[in-house]
Amino acid sequence: MKLQGLCAFTRCRQRPRSAEHLQRHAAHLNTPSSQPAAFSNAPHMPPPAATLGPRSTAAGIIFSNGEQWKSLRRFTLSTLRDFGMGKKSVEARIQDELMPLIESFKSHNGKPFNPHMLINSAVSNVICSIIFGKRFEYDDPTFEKLIKMLDENSKLVGAPEVLLYNYYPFLGSLLGLHKKVIQNNQDVRNFISQCSTNRRLDLDANDVTGYIDAFLLKQEQETTKAQTYFTEGNLLGSVLDLFAAGTETTSTTVRWGILLMTKYPEIQKKVQEEIKTHIKLGQLPTVEDRKKMPYTDAVIHEIQRFGNIVPLNLSHSTPTDVYLRGYLIPKGTEVIPLLTSVLYDKTQWKTPYDFNPNHFLDENGKFVRHDAFMAFSAGKRACAGEGLAKMELFLFFTGLLQAFTFYPPSGVSTEDLSLKPAIGFTLVPTPYMTFESCEVNDAVISNYFNQLLKLIHIQTILSSVTNVL
Numbered sequence: 302m303k304l305q306g307l308c309a310f311t312r313c314r315q316r317p318r319s320a321e322h323l324q325r326h327a328a329h330l331n332t333p334s335s336q337p338a339a340f341s342n343a344p345h346m347p348p349p350a351a352t353l354g355p356r357s358t359a360a361g362i363i364f365s366n367g368e369q370w371k372s373l374r375r376f377t378l379s380t381l382r383d384f385g386m387g388k389k390s391v392e393a394r395i396q397d398e399l400m401p402l403i404e405s406f407k408s409h410n411g412k413p414f415n416p417h418m419l420i421n422s423a424v425s426n427v428i429c430s431i432i433f434g435k436r437f438e439y440d441d442p443t444f445e446k447l448i449k450m451l452d453e454n455s456k457l458v459g460a461p462e463v464l465l466y467n468y469y470p471f472l473g474s475l476l477g478l479h480k481k482v483i484q485n486n487q488d489v490r491n492f493i494s495q496c497s498t499n500r501r502l503d504l505d506a507n508d509v510t511g512y513i514d515a516f517l518l519k520q521e522q523e524t525t526k527a528q529t530y531f532t533e534g535n536l537l538g539s540v541l542d543l544f545a546a547g548t549e550t551t552s553t554t555v556r557w558g559i560l561l562m563t564k565y566p567e568i569q570k571k572v573q574e575e576i577k578t579h580i581k582l583g584q585l586p587t588v589e590d591r592k593k594m595p596y597t598d599a600v601i602h603e604i605q606r607f608g609n610i611v612p613l614n615l616s617h618s619t620p621t622d623v624y625l626r627g628y629l630i631p632k633g634t635e636v637i638p639l640l641t642s643v644l645y646d647k648t649q650w651k652t653p654y655d656f657n658p659n660h661f662l663d664e665n666g667k668f669v670r671h672d673a674f675m676a677f678s679a680g681k682r683a684c685a686g687e688g689l690a691k692m693e694l695f696l697f698f699t700g701l702l703q704a705f706t707f708y709p710p711s712g713v714s715t716e717d718l719s720l721k722p723a724i725g726f727t728l729v730p731t732p733y734m735t736f737e738s739c740e741v742n743d744a745v746i747s748n749y750f751n752q753l754l755k756l757i758h759i760q761t762i763l764s765s766v767t768n769v770l
């Protein structure tokens with residue numbers, strides 16, 4: 302059960318301790334009356350509703366509990382699978398995104414640059430293609446603005462002033478930063494709302510282009526039901542959850558990956574040797590390759606462990622009284638399952654504070670799983686996008702290291718590179734040093750292009766055959 306934040310009801314300033322408390326106000330919320338709305342400190346969360354009015358705007362997967370959460374999560378997982386999560390089709394989406402990313406890295410011609418927004422755009426495009434049914438050009442002003450707003454909120458939600466407001470909303474008039482969070486949040490929601498209005502006009506059950514279409518169709522199917530969780534509020538909330546969670550987390554991890562490879566050139570070299578051994582020159586990396594590449598797999602796991610990007614996890618609360626090691630945790634207690642405590646547990650990791658891929662390798666160099674690897678959390682509420690994220694991490698990371706070697710800018714030594722994270726809702730690399738760009742493997746690039754052209758050609762033939770039929 303996710304954390305019950307401050308009560309969602311406008312005039313109630315209590316921290317709800319129980320589902321009953323919320324149920325008393327449920328009639329005022331845009332959720333079915335049998336289910337309390339619940340909220341947690343997620344990155345795109347607007348501040349507590351005590352000052353914002355009913356939180357009908359917040360629901361979606363992350364902020365739901367009970368039957369509403371079950372329904373939305375089930376629907377989301379099956380829709381993500383329909384759009385290829387865990388399958389070849391999503392692999393192709395990610396591979397398609399690698400090319401423009403590599404090209405935009407390459408366009409810096411070996412000069413130092415900050416890869417932050419480029420990586421965010423590429424990663425975001427994968428989830429965009431699933432939810433909106435299309436990708437965006439990196440310099441599309443609307444897309445740039447959306448990505449910046451998600452990025453900014455991820456930072457601001459961890460800022461002391463916003464945290465203070467979150468716990469003591471009555472201080473609102475003395476504080477200002479939270480207004481930016483609310484505004485960004487609202488702007489992204491407005492964009493999603495506009496997209497869903499447009500999709501509704503063109504809705505065709507035989508041509509479902511993305512998650513929004515699938516949700517709208519589900520809404521139509523449920524119009525006759527007395528109670529449905531497929532409301533407008535839950536559409537906006539769920540899309541925002543996927544958009545934000547699917548952009549920030551994975552791109553932050555890829556950014557950690559590049560920083561760590563720059564910092565540790567000997568590890569970067571070993572990954573590149575493994576790539577050269579197992580992926581033919583000019584071939585796109587595929588998910589299948591991962592099985593043959595234990596060292597790279599170990600490095601990616603270690604990037605996630607060391608990066609520890611969601612240190613506080615999302616807050617939860619106990620749905621019933623719970624007894625743990627002799628202690629009573631009363632129903633409705635806020636529980637913050639610190640992921641840091643497992644990812645940096647001295648009893649589980651040989652050198653928890655060092656970046657050490659050997660944490661995931663046995664003495665024969667084989668990849669080993671680790672129970673304490675909980676970057677995606679655990680249990681029923683664990684990350685809904687884990688399958689997608691893992692594919693993205695492998696394909697983006699391997700694809701970039703296949704094409705480039707990363708160095709610190711001239712005049713900066715590897716020792717100078719700081720691994721101190723910047724604080725926000727997620728732990729991100731310190732605003733990033735620019736790289737003395739990359740050593741581009743032109744053979745890889747031109748072969749990518751040839752493959753891409755072949756793919757486009759095959760797709761064109763296929764679509765003209767389909768049209769004829």
Ligand code: HEM
Binds near residue numbers: 548683686
């Ligand atoms: C490296 C990438 C990622 C990491 C480290 C990560 C981590 C997490 C964590 C720690 C949680 C909280 C789990 C809990 O409450 O116990 C979470 C939840 C969630 N994540 Fe991810 N995530 C990643 C990528 C993604 C992607 C790509 C998507 C989109 C498809 C996504 C969608 C979600 C959703 C919808 C939830 C809420 C699940 C629920 O409440 O049922 N995540 N993620």
